[in-house]
Amino acid sequence: MPAFQTSPGMRDILPPETARWRRLNAVFADVVSAAGYGQVITPLIEDVGVFTRIGEATDVVTKELYAFEDRGGRHVSLRPELTASVCRAFAQHRPAALPWKVWYTGPNFRQEKAQRGRYRQFDQVGVEVLGVDDAHLDVEIIALAAEFYQRLGLTQVTLVLNSLGEPEDRAAYVAALETYFADADLSEQSQTTLAKNPLRVLDSKREHDAVAIEGAPQISEFYSDDAAAHFAAVQAGLKRLGIDFVVEPKLVRGLDYYRRTIFEFQGGTLDSAQNALGGGGRYDGLVEALGGPATPGIGFALGVDRTLLACDDEGVFGDVTRPLDVFVVDVVGGQEAAVLTAELRAAGLSADRGYDNRSMKAQMKLANRSEARFAVIVGADELADGTVVVRPMARDAGDQQTIPRTDLISHLKDRS
């Protein structure tokens, strides 16, 4: 057993898996860049206050924060999510040109018990837009996420949609829920939840609570005219773009800052405990809560791990490793391989080589394992003649040939 292993809930991501990560990020960057979004990179560590503002009734903040005091006595924390950091950055730098449309990718940290698709350090990709209240923006945001999934090849993704109404609507609804649930037959855990955040009771998966939740008042009964109109506009916009969705009145997302539009993408193949691939919503009060000007905002974050799991389950987005062009086999000491790989790489061809002056057989095995398209072989004869052997590695790619060493680059380029 090794002396050290990754901490609980943490893990290494090694090749070839890392290639899939890069690919996923590249697809995401393509989608959002094409929509005018710029990348932001914010610190992993923030003043803990940045995160405590996102909700006193949120486990992410109250129980799972990696908070500590640094050597200067500052109370800081690893970020549990990125929306708060982006809003803090907005409040700090006050970009003048609105809307401010940004995207990001990176790790987040939550100290909860890990299981499949749920790690203490987990990556998200996401976008945030600040400064625009338009329902068309809600539609655009959702459409971007949908396009991302589509580009990956995922088909079993369900968009679940709801609106929490304006803050006053939400407050009125919460009050109504409190009254209703006070007399309802709830499980012990849900009664605890009720005291902290009545909305969250709707999320309970316990059978005990099913009847009570079924009969609970619906948020839609509390929408103001504006909220109802906004929600209707969002739905109409999605239909116009041919994006399927399901309105789920009981959808309440974890973070407390959401207002009006909220949405979640659920994978069809994952177990319910991890089926939330990603989600987001409108958070019109968050920038203000962080000391900035009153600014509407909306965004989403998508879990990279879970998205990759969903890709596995659907059998899409499989092998993304780029095959090598050339593997150089040098059985005359290794110096020739050093020169040849340098030349090949400079010419834009990918090239690897064998080391330790191993036998030709051993080096050919390496060439085979590397999945290179060609082996370039240099032995004593070739060295003396100023030639190289170019051997195609695929089964039906023809015979190897000996060519002048000076022709190697052009020869390979002709054959690719």
Add this chain to the structure above:
RNA sequence: GUGGUCAUAGCUCAAUAGGUAGAGCACCAGGUUGUGAUCCUGGCGGUUGGGGGUUCAAGUCCCCUUGGCCACCCCA
């Protein structure tokens, strides 16, 4: 955080009623002194997650601990 379950070579797994750990894959080396992917032979490789206990004897029983997985919780 609570509960359940599991933990044996790098990987996937075996090991009858407790008796001093095996296989496949992978890796390495050979198979007529230059050539891989098939095949054959051989080799390397484990103080059975860690610690303690019961026993003449424990991978196999008991306790503790660490970690994975699953459910709850929460969320991406």
